[in-house]
Amino acid sequence: MRTPSPDSSRPLLAASAVLLALAAQNIGAAFAKQLFPLVGAEGVTALRVGISAAILLALWRPWRRLPSRQDARNLLIYGLGMGCMNLFIYHAFARIPIGIAVAIEVSGPLSVVLFASRRPRDFAWLACMVMGLTLLLPITRHASALDPVGVLWAIGAAVCWALYIVFGKRVSHIESGHAVAWGMTAAALFAVPLGVSHAGSALLSPVILLTGLTVAVLSSTLPYSFEMMALRRLPRRVFGILVSAAPAIAALAGWLILDERLGLQQWLAIALVMFASAGSAATTDRSAAAA
Template identity: 65%
Template sequence: MPLLLLLASLLSQYVGAASAKSLFPLVGAEGVTGLRVGLSALMLMAILRPWRSLPGRGDLRNLLVYGATLGAMNLSIYRAMELIPIGIAIAIEVTGPLAVALLGSRRLKDFLWIACAAAGLVLLLPLREASGTLNPVGVAYAAAAAFCWALYIVFGKRASSLPGGQAVAWGMLVAASFTVPLGISHAGAGLLVPAVLFTGLAVAVLSSMVPYLLEMMALRRLPSHVFGLAVSASPAVAALIGFLMLGERLSALQWAAIACIMFASAGSALGKARRGRE
């Protein structure tokens, strides 16, 4: 049952991403980011009501950086998805948390995971014709999203001492404070078109609210390494959703690159669990 919850979380997240991509021609990545983050912030504030216990001064800095990286990560990954397939964008993005997990490691096996991830990135980067027709700007945005995800993990952990998911609500509010004005300046009244607004609400629910709730339910019953193993499947799930909903076809070389990064992520999760037992 917990694994099914995680699978449902991944499917929801990337169905939301594919739905967001359908809005890019109408309001751009900036407009979609503003809709997703702004509506998610409103829902989280209404559900969690974090103002009942305001954060202390010591938590404020971590929350500001956490929220800023959350907003920048959403904007970067949507800009990447605007230019390259969803599965490839996610494969590059997950190298951010992978780097955090492997940072400072001295174990020989961990260097194997680093080499696998690096091999996958080399296959994806547009360094030669064999890498396909990937837009280099899209790859750069995906790399920026990976960097933001790494910072998000570090500062999110520091801010997670707040009770009842308040860090998520405050962080999303900080992210909305600059992504919403950016989206409005880019798309203007186009954000208020009923079809756009409704799809934006669906994206916010599918990509933020539903995965958050399902993951919280799954984490209560699963060891962290099993969670990490399941999440390592994210690039494949994203690529499959991209194919089914958007008709995005990847080459054999691109699938091999995604497999390398997934293998590195799964190996890192297993290695972390083994070190924890030791």
């Protein structure tokens, strides 16, 4: 039997890394949701962001090359966007199923791509996204009942994700590990005091600290590592298509770990959002390559 060459196996390994990153991130989200009754969304955000910042600072030691004043300002906004995105999506997870919250959140980065485009085909992806969100959100008579506050938190997370991408682009010239470490530190400066003021000494419970470490590693450290490895080996189009599976993987994690069951219309809505995201990633990258 013919053995695949190392070069031919690299794309498969990279694609597997992306799917592992998504699985780890959403399994971490499911574990995080189990902590909400104990320390609230603020406490879980503080644990995830604070522990992740400590790990990334120890790993990259970014203080060896300090950013300029302009970069520091952009890194601060980038980090605050990251921290608010985590806080808002955890508030959404506490009120609505994880898969639905992630499907709404994905509309943030997708909107950044689509609203910056003037090509007719991109308006088709935009229409597909709007159709999916219309089926998903509790704004029509046939939509499934959802907590409107949870939906608003998910929309807020989508806005923060869009800001995270815009300002992440502005600091993309900084070494990637350093940018993420500084951004996570800025997020921790916002999230940790908020979490401590909300949950207090409960955050120091050994069980909660251990679960928080698990959430931080699954939701941040492992996904960032896997995605960085994949980005070096995969075309952006393929990477974007794989990442578009996030809402489905989130919904599966919610079903397997939390017994969150979605209706047929909700699955259809998630599929439409995923289709819009994958289509946008594919056509955007092809156009960039042609240019």
